[in-house]
Amino acid sequence: MSILLRNIIRFVLLLLIQVFVLNEILLHQLVSPYLYMLFILALPFNLPRPVLMLMGLLMGLSLDMFMNTPGMHAAACVFIAYLRPFIINILSPQGGFETTQKTPSMTSMGVSQFLIYAAILVLLHHTIFFSLEVFGTGNLLYLIMKIVFSSLASLFLIVLYELLFFSRK
Amino acid sequence: MRNLIIFFRRYFNFFLFLLLEVICMVLVFQHNNFQRTAYLSSANAISGKLYDKYNNVQYYFHLKSTNDSLVNENMRLHNALLTSYDSVLTAKGIKIDTVRQYSDDTLHRVIGTQIRRYEYFSAKVINNSINKSVNYITIHRGSLQGIRPNMGVISSSGVVGVVRSVSDNYAVILSMLSKSNSVSISARLGQGKEMGSVHWDGEDAGYALLKDVPKSAKIHKGDTVVTSGFSALFPENIPIGYVENIAVGDKASTSYTIRLKLATNFFNLQYVYVIENLLKDEQQRLEDSTYKLIK
Numbered sequence: 001m002s003i004l005l006r007n008i009i010r011f012v013l014l015l016l017i018q019v020f021v022l023n024e025i026l027l028h029q030l031v032s033p034y035l036y037m038l039f040i041l042a043l044p045f046n047l048p049r050p051v052l053m054l055m056g057l058l059m060g061l062s063l064d065m066f067m068n069t070p071g072m073h074a075a076a077c078v079f080i081a082y083l084r085p086f087i088i089n090i091l092s093p094q095g096g097f098e099t100t101q102k103t104p105s106m107t108s109m110g111v112s113q114f115l116i117y118a119a120i121l122v123l124l125h126h127t128i129f130f131s132l133e134v135f136g137t138g139n140l141l142y143l144i145m146k147i148v149f150s151s152l153a154s155l156f157l158i159v160l161y162e163l164l165f166f167s168r169k
Numbered sequence: 170m171r172n173l174i175i176f177f178r179r180y181f182n183f184f185l186f187l188l189l190e191v192i193c194m195v196l197v198f199q200h201n202n203f204q205r206t207a208y209l210s211s212a213n214a215i216s217g218k219l220y221d222k223y224n225n226v227q228y229y230f231h232l233k234s235t236n237d238s239l240v241n242e243n244m245r246l247h248n249a250l251l252t253s254y255d256s257v258l259t260a261k262g263i264k265i266d267t268v269r270q271y272s273d274d275t276l277h278r279v280i281g282t283q284i285r286r287y288e289y290f291s292a293k294v295i296n297n298s299i300n301k302s303v304n305y306i307t308i309h310r311g312s313l314q315g316i317r318p319n320m321g322v323i324s325s326s327g328v329v330g331v332v333r334s335v336s337d338n339y340a341v342i343l344s345m346l347s348k349s350n351s352v353s354i355s356a357r358l359g360q361g362k363e364m365g366s367v368h369w370d371g372e373d374a375g376y377a378l379l380k381d382v383p384k385s386a387k388i389h390k391g392d393t394v395v396t397s398g399f400s401a402l403f404p405e406n407i408p409i410g411y412v413e414n415i416a417v418g419d420k421a422s423t424s425y426t427i428r429l430k431l432a433t434n435f436f437n438l439q440y441v442y443v444i445e446n447l448l449k450d451e452q453q454r455l456e457d458s459t460y461k462l463i464k
Contacts, residue, residue: 026300
């Protein structure tokens with residue numbers, strides 16, 4: 001399967017999972033997990049940065065359309081798409097990651113590396129998104145707790161998704 | 170000039186990033202205005218259709234509770250059929266849509282007319298959220314079917330929210346569950362008639378806060394809190410919630426903050442009623458012209 005096709009399918013699949021499954025789940029007021037930004041995390045390594053950011057904008061706006069939050073998800077997505085290359089640079093070993101695998105995943109980066117990579121970006125995404133969401137109604141403790149707990153839940157889902165779809169080498 | 174071009178090319182990524190973020194922020198802050206475009210919300214054609222399809226499946230699982238609530242409501246309505254009429258006791262107010270009252274004696278005189286004040290439209294809920302700080306409900310009924318922004322919305326058991334934006338066949342309702350200062354519902358106690366306003370505190374979708382009730386009011390647990398009918402959005406006496414507990418809190422304050430259990434069950438909302446106030450424009454005009462006089 002070509003990389004392009006694979007990413008298009010992932011885009012649609014993640015969007016549907018997010019809108020029709022995750023948004024329906026109500027665990028607690030503080031825990032609202034998001035999985036859709038895995039699309040940005042899993043875009044190929046060699047994609048130029050402007051394209052990365054435009055992809056982030058596209059994904060964010062598509063989700064905003066469903067959730068009545070114009071711009072909020074898009075802002076968070078563009079932000080992590082912009083920072084993604086920095087994080088990958090910091091985490092990559094001396095020779096860069098193996099060239100056989102073209103996309104970031106547990107197999108191409110190693111489990112611990114991927115976890116750190118995902119954790120940083122998820123935390124950043126949630127920080128931006130929830131800050132925008134509760135903008136003006138300032139309750140700092142509530143905001144921080146929401147960011148932390150939701151990030152943990154999202155990270156858990158990302159690991160599950162990775163294990164489901166990328167277990168074979 | 171050449172240096173400027175080099176500078177821009179060097180930091181092209183950063184400038185693109187800034188540009189995209191600015192676009193996003195514009196969208197966010199435009200959204201906060203009351204008038205907003207419908208194409209980027211769940212009232213648009215694509216997401217509206219998808220939600221509609223999805224709800225067809227989901228609806229099946231709520232059939233039983235939906236049925237129950239509809240039967241209960243029918244019973245209530247049979248008991249109170251004339252409540253949506255505003256009674257006017259002079260013969261001058263006759264309009265096309267009126268109900269005349271006749272005296273019971275042999276003369277059969279007209280003793281009063283009742284002008285229709287509220288009109289109810291039923292609508293199917295196709296999307297609903299309760300776990301965000303500002304929650305929206307999408308319904309399958311739009312401007313072609315008579316829905317306009319700023320109409321009140323109730324469910325079979327209580328207040329739901331206010332219509333915010335409308336497309337041809339869909340409308341988005343700003344749910345009562347919105348943690349924002351702009352969303353407050355004018356309320357009063359069912360028994361004592363003391364006024365207050367209801368806000369949602371953003372914590373539990375089953376509860377809200379009733380504020381600004383004077384301390385002279387006598388309140389008991391379980392008392393009903395209803396709409397006051399002053400806001401022109403909702404008719405009088407529509408239940409909002411039931412008193413759960415009363416926090417005295419600050420002793421210097423002159424008002425109670427009361428925790429309400431909401432009358433509407435937002436967890437399985439399937440049908441709502443959108444209320445059109447036919448006399449709203451008249452009331453609004455009169456109030457506005459009065460404010461101008463004072464200024």
